[in-house]
Amino acid sequence: TRLVRDLLTLARDTGDGKGLAWDEIDLRLVASDAASVVRAAAAEKDLRFTAPTATTGSGPMIHGDRDRLRQVCLILLENAIRYTPPGGEIRLSADHIAATPLHPEHALLSVADTGSGIAPADLPRIFEPFFRAESSRTPGPSSDETHAGLGLALARWIVQAHGGTIAVRSVMGKGTIFSISLPIHHGDAIDLDD
Numbered sequence: 001t002r003l004v005r006d007l008l009t010l011a012r013d014t015g016d017g018k019g020l021a022w023d024e025i026d027l028r029l030v031a032s033d034a035a036s037v038v039r040a041a042a043a044e045k046d047l048r049f050t051a052p053t054a055t056t057g058s059g060p061m062i063h064g065d066r067d068r069l070r071q072v073c074l075i076l077l078e079n080a081i082r083y084t085p086p087g088g089e090i091r092l093s094a095d096h097i098a099a100t101p102l103h104p105e106h107a108l109l110s111v112a113d114t115g116s117g118i119a120p121a122d123l124p125r126i127f128e129p130f131f132r133a134e135s136s137r138t139p140g141p142s143s144d145e146t147h148a149g150l151g152l153a154l155a156r157w158i159v160q161a162h163g164g165t166i167a168v169r170s171v172m173g174k175g176t177i178f179s180i181s182l183p184i185h186h187g188d189a190i191d192l193d194d
Helices: 002-011 027-044 066-083 151-161
Strands: 023-026 048-050 061-064 089-097 106-113 165-171 175-183
Touching (some): 023 027, 023 066, 027 048, 027 066, 027 106, 061 175, 066 089, 066 151, 066 175, 151 165
Parallel strands (some): 048 089
Antiparallel strands (some): 023 061, 089 106, 106 175
């Protein structure tokens, strides 16, 4: 069911974000909610898992679709759990990053793991639908072998529909960091019809 739903989402992609349920949301609350869903799976695999604990208004405020951004968090966290060996570590964070001369103010969501890493040759392709870097990220014993390779493609679509960017850094045998940058919401309404 999830595979069909994800395929339909990607097939409907027009890049305009009009299919999203826009609202003012606290990204740290979204991250904390996603963390609560996977915490037991991380513990079962003996992974050290750190994630933000949030109260309303404590994190970066953005304009977006709460459920879709939660889905992005879950995609990244489930991948991290799948490819991190027992005894490893996963860190989820959601922070407000102040403007600098080189970068505008933004919200930064990141998922870092100490897993198997992604081969340099595979990095340019990991956001392609159905691509699975089998040779570089060997699934552990808890892996779902029916994993279709749509998660990262869907995550990129959701992030881009929010006007954000998603990036990845990885070192074989040491781990991977996914970083998502999203625009901060300052209370101005976004008119999707313009």
